[in-house]
Amino acid sequence: MKRHRSYLPQTHAALRALGGEIAIARRELGWSAAELADRLGSSPGLVGRIERGEPGTAVGTVLEAAVLCGVPLFGVEARELGSVASRVIDKLALLPQRVRRHDIEVPDDF
Secondary structure: OOOOOOOOHHHHHHHHHHHHHHHHHHHHHOOOHHHHHHHHOOOHHHHHHHHHOOOOOOHHHHHHHHHHHOOOEOOEOHHHHHHHHHHHHHHHHHOOOOOOOOOOOOOOOO
């Protein structure tokens, strides 16, 4: 039995926005859904689900479609994504690897 996963409205909006950007770019390139699917190694149906912003598609596939179509990710061009990833990794190196919850007991016996 397939489990239903609910998503926040912001997640749905982000998926629709990215899917729409991919659809626009694909059409501007003059590619059919089948052509993009061939480049992705997937099916035209999957391309349709990506472009409609349906959740459940692997994030790697969605990002691959965006890069193939030339959709900027993280506000930068594709050639700059490596430096964005490096900055994120550098920032992560400065933070603790684990975060533990600290339950602080507040004395409230006034």
